[in-house]
Amino acid sequence: MKKRLLSVVLLLFSCAMIDAQEVQSEYKITLKSPGNPAESYTLTEDASGYLKASQLLPIEIRQQKEEHGSATRITVTLRATDLVYYNFEEVCKLSTMQHADCQFLMPGFWYHRNMRSPKEAPSFATSDSWQVREDRLSTPLTGIYSDKTGDFYTVVRLDKFENESLATHSAGEIILTDKTSLGFTGFRNVGGTTALVFGFPYSEAPKTYIRKLTLAPAVQAFEKLEKGETRQLVWEIRKGKAADYSAFVADVWNYSYDTYRPQVYTDAMSTAEAKRVLSNFFTESYVNKYDLKYFSGVHMRTDDCESTGSVEVGFVGRVLLNAFNALEYGEQTNNTDLINKANSVFDSYLKHGFTPNGFFREFVDYSHNNETDIYSIRRQSEGAFAILNYLNYEKKQGRKHPEWEAKIKTLLANFQKLQGQDGSFPRKFDDQFRVTDPSGGSTPSATLPLTMAYTYFKNKEYMESAKRTAVYLEKELISKADYFSSTLDANCEDKEASLYASTAMYYLAMASAPKERDRYIDLSKKAAYFSLSWYYMWDVPFAQGQMLGDVGFKSRGWGNVSVENNHVDVFIFEFATVLDWLAKERNEPRFSQFSSVIKSSMLQLMPVKGHMFNIGKVGYYPEVVQHTNWDYGKNGKGFYNDIFAPGWTVASLWQMLSPDRVETYFNPKKK
Incomplete structure (x- = not known):
């Protein structure tokens, strides 16, 4: 033997x-x-x-x-x-x-x-x-x-x-x-x-x-x-x-x-301190001189961080999610200034933030008096996501918003008109529902608000629509290992498509019965590996004189963006939470261990007085972190591009720092 x-x-x-x-x-x-x-x-x-x-x-x-x-x-x-x-x-x-x-x-x-x-x-x-x-x-x-x-x-x-x-x-x-x-x-x-x-x-x-x-x-x-x-x-x-x-x-x-074996970044900020510093973005970026009130978070310079006339609902602006973050934090810290600013943003969007057919006005440039008339399922979904978080929070505080609920129902009805027979959503379209980009790569962004709306409104139609996205995602993205065109400024393989696909399955699992839940967990795990593959395992070296190296930046835990956009950033939102959840559900300890690396490392460039990392204002977190021989047109390796969008970076990190949000949304009895 x-x-x-x-x-x-x-x-x-x-x-x-x-x-x-x-x-x-x-x-x-x-x-x-x-x-x-x-x-x-x-x-x-x-x-x-x-x-x-x-x-x-x-x-x-x-x-x-x-x-x-x-x-x-x-x-x-x-x-x-x-x-x-x-x-x-x-x-x-x-x-x-x-x-x-x-x-x-x-x-x-x-x-x-x-x-x-x-x-x-x-x-x-x-x-x-x-x-x-x-x-x-x-x-x-x-x-x-x-x-x-x-x-x-x-x-x-x-x-x-x-x-x-x-x-x-x-x-x-x-x-x-x-x-x-x-x-x-x-x-x-x-x-x-x-x-x-x-x-x-x-x-x-x-x-x-x-x-x-x-x-x-x-x-x-x-x-x-x-x-x-x-x-x-x-x-x-x-x-x-x-x-x-x-x-x-x-x-x-x-x-x-x-x-x-990447190690946790040992000098990371605490959650409380990180939110306190990031909240300065809400204070200093607020703009109230137009019909839409907003936190200025796009098309600004890194050196002075002066507010601009551009406002964006989703993608790189995330103005509504930042309004929700400011409201929640303002009430937690008794900061009436933040509360008032956040409420004014919501009130202005309720009154002025929709197209005649009920889509969000996605991107408005007041400086040049123009706005986009081509809309995207990603930005629309991210706006709906933010409002559903807001409505759910307000309901818990005993405050009702029937007008907002009506607006979201109209928007979701628009979603149902746009959804294809295969379950996909077109990437871009206009206010008359004419599709200008039929690519389905952005479909998983719609899954999140659809599952949330099902839970909030108790309307099974929303869940059926969400399930149809899952059929499409499994057939065309996950089974083919083909994650593409989620980011709106490129048309290629990208991190965000796989991240959104994994997160979409997480949301579906939260809202589904046990038998279906297991299927969504497995799909989430499969997509998660692709998203993880974009995140750095190691610390790239920098030469003296390249600012990121001089300040001791460690690239481990940061994710590359796409084939076209060859820089690292802090796009994470709920994904660290998804990794921790998958680690428990499927006994994958590497997931939770690497999640800890991500959560610690992504806070290391927080601009605070005395450690501004070449950013003009406290809490305006950097975006285009150029870690290799590539740039957007300015500065190159070891620096940022001169123009950045802290609207989404603040929102992303804030979501990462709020790991209980999703579970408490779908299971309100849990705290």
Whole structure:
């Protein structure tokens, strides 16, 4: 029996091992002499592990491999025998996997083939082979998944990631001014065979992505090694099998979490202090000189945070949710100023905030005397979400608002007219219900107010509509692992679509009977892994002079935005609460552990006197946090864009800091 068990164990172990015939490695070193074009040299491995060129080079390279079950740890040591400027590359061809059969993953940046992204952003529309600098990615990892066999391979970089160097140029061959910890990772089509590609220092090809919808020529960085100086690099290649792309993403996230073990940010603000500081936004941003009263939260400058004439119901403005937050907090702290401001916002929207057919006036620009006449299911839903929270709160205080209830019923009737037979909602439309963008990626945003309205009004029609969204979400987004076009300023794969899908299932579970509830929990979990994959496991390094690095910013727990918008932000709202809930419902301790990382880390850039983090006013939380070589047009890595929208950042963090809201909404007896 012992022999039999031993043979079974050995068989399982051998099956998990990476076969050397399946992964065929090629190596290249590129050396640059200042003022001259770089030259590349193919390397071959000898019996002792040294990687050698056909001619003597001023650098020695040795590779060591260690097998750990299904993973192979690769350690590359470079030692300069003379002054040298180098860039090292390794290509691992996966001989059993054809490139055409594969889908790809670079967490927080690349999903499937990025084909929902335009050709002006990284996607297969431009090339079927890409390599990028590691700080673009929430985990410095590339994964390749075979649709045909279910096999996958990943490569992840293991390092302390302590250093970064300012670059003199953003394209071409660059000699770095100092040490960096950033390498590159990606995938390549090698004559029809797919391959993992990785190396150091960073090298991006066939293009580098420097600005929204702006690709630049390739970039290759060179690090200097003095004579006798060494550099050690470590990667881990892992083989696995998954039932589908969703299972692949979930497996990679769990592996990434176990590999990096991100820790809670220890100097985080308390909830009470964070809300106190954020509440200054309500005090200072209030504008009362137009028919709509509002908290100015969009299109403002980071340096002075002066209020603007723009007001937005949802998306980046979130004026109604901020009004509810201000009202609730004002009553909790006996702040009559906040109470009065919040009530004036609600009163003005009740009187002036709707179109002739009963939609919210989504975006009004008083400075230029214009407003949008194209509406979105996302903004409309976020407005309805805020008002239903407000009405539910007011009812608990014994205050009734029949006019508001009538307005919301009209809006929800409009929703029902817009909903398609498949359960989806169009992304954009006008006041005459003419659809201008039929894409269903924003559908989950409508699920939240529909389930809330069912609970508030006790109207089963709202729940039926919500259930129909779930059918669409399961069929078109979750089962296809295709989360797209939720964010309104891009049309691509994005974090918010998966986050909203997971949160939508959470709301449905809160409002459903036990049998249906289990199904929604499982769907929420499946979508949650995609949303989680956008959140950083590690702390990207910054160079001295890049403000975020100088103030000690840690990127772990912050989420990248979308393929088009390559920066991190604090979009979280209820998702941390969803993670804590899923951790209990499905015994997933990693979820609650990472939720703790998110909740602590996302508060670290709170602008307070003496620690303003380049923001003009206390509590105006930053939005476009540029953590890699990409910008919206201003400032670049280590800084913010000069224009920001603190309306949604304050609302997002406030919702995160109010974790009992959803449960007490659906279960009013719970406190």
